[in-house]
Amino acid sequence: MSNLYPNLFQPITIGGRTLKNRIMSAPNMLFQVVNGRPTDYYVGYLEHKAKGGAAIVNLGEVPVIRGGNHTPFIELIPENLNIFGEIADAIKEHGALASIELTHCGRKGRPWINKQLKGPNTEITENGIFCEAMTEKDMDEVVTAFANAAEYAVSAGFDMALIHAGHSWLLEQFLSPLVNKRTDEYGGSLENRMRFPLRVLKAIRDRVGNKLIIALRISGSERAEGGFTPCGYGGILKQSRRVC
Numbered sequence: 484m485s486n487l488y489p490n491l492f493q494p495i496t497i498g499g500r501t502l503k504n505r506i507m508s509a510p511n512m513l514f515q516v517v518n519g520r521p522t523d524y525y526v527g528y529l530e531h532k533a534k535g536g537a538a539i540v541n542l543g544e545v546p547v548i549r550g551g552n553h554t555p556f557i558e559l560i561p562e563n564l565n566i567f568g569e570i571a572d573a574i575k576e577h578g579a580l581a582s583i584e585l586t587h588c589g590r591k592g593r594p595w596i597n598k599q600l601k602g603p604n605t606e607i608t609e610n611g612i613f614c615e616a617m618t619e620k621d622m623d624e625v626v627t628a629f630a631n632a633a634e635y636a637v638s639a640g641f642d643m644a645l646i647h648a649g650h651s652w653l654l655e656q657f658l659s660p661l662v663n664k665r666t667d668e669y670g671g672s673l674e675n676r677m678r679f680p681l682r683v684l685k686a687i688r689d690r691v692g693n694k695l696i697i698a699l700r701i702s703g704s705e706r707a708e709g710g711f712t713p714c715g716y717g718g719i720l721k722q723s724r725r726v727c
């Protein structure tokens with residue numbers, strides 16, 4: 484393995500922080516929330532990943548705003564910073580950097596949790612749920628929510644924010660040529676479809692400066708006709724297999 488990946492266990496400095504190796508543990512949702520707190524089991528699970536030697540340990544999906552969640556969650560708000568701080572500390576105690584994944588589910592919410600879904604388009608989704616197209620004001624609100632969340636993450640002691648733009652959540656919904664049917668400056672060309680996710684990234688950077696490493700999680704391929712692939716977009720599996 485050392486021949487295949489000679490740098491895997493070498494340190495690297497990103498955004499002024501030194502990672503002890505190149506291993507980042509994949510985010511897993513804060514799925515065990517009891518009485519508004521993560522269970523000791525869940526915190527221990529993250530702590531074990533840090534003990535195991537990963538350079539970065541990710542706390543999975545934390546929605547940036549009510550309505551952006553698809554499961555019950557702990558709100559990332561000043562009142563809860565002690566809870567998020569405990570998680571960051573548990574990770575950092577073992578020499579790993581603590582990362583928090585910030586997300587919004589957009590059109591993929593669930594009617595029993597989200598009163599009104601909002602996403603790129605006004606439509607009935609494939610799950611038979613009415614979704615309303617986000618207005619410029621809705622977008623401003625979500626952009627600000629991402630920036631607020633990043634600021635709270637800094638206060639709670641996190642080193643990195645992983646912005647979720649994959650897995651069919653809101654930012655991917657804007658990026659996707661299959662999903663995004665907008666005819667304004669947020670739809671159509673790749674440049675237009677990137678506009679909203681880029682606004683989110685810029686707002687976060689403007690708010691927190693270099694206090695956080697900012698990373699973006701994107702899906703490599705939508706694996707659907709007309710969706711994006713590692714090679715651009717247009718084809719499906721056979722295109723994904725093409726040598727790029």
Ligand SMILES: Cc1cc2nc3c(=O)[nH]c(=O)nc-3n(C[C@H](O)[C@H](O)[C@H](O)COP(=O)(O)O)c2cc1C
Pocket residue numbers: 509510511512513543544584647650700
């Ligand atoms: C129970 C479970 C929860 C997950 N939660 C998240 C999450 O919160 N955010 C995310 O980006 N990916 C999440 N994932 C996807 C993982 O990060 C990872 O991409 C996936 O498990 C594939 O990696 P693997 O082959 O090593 O399991 C989750 C996966 C599982 C199985």
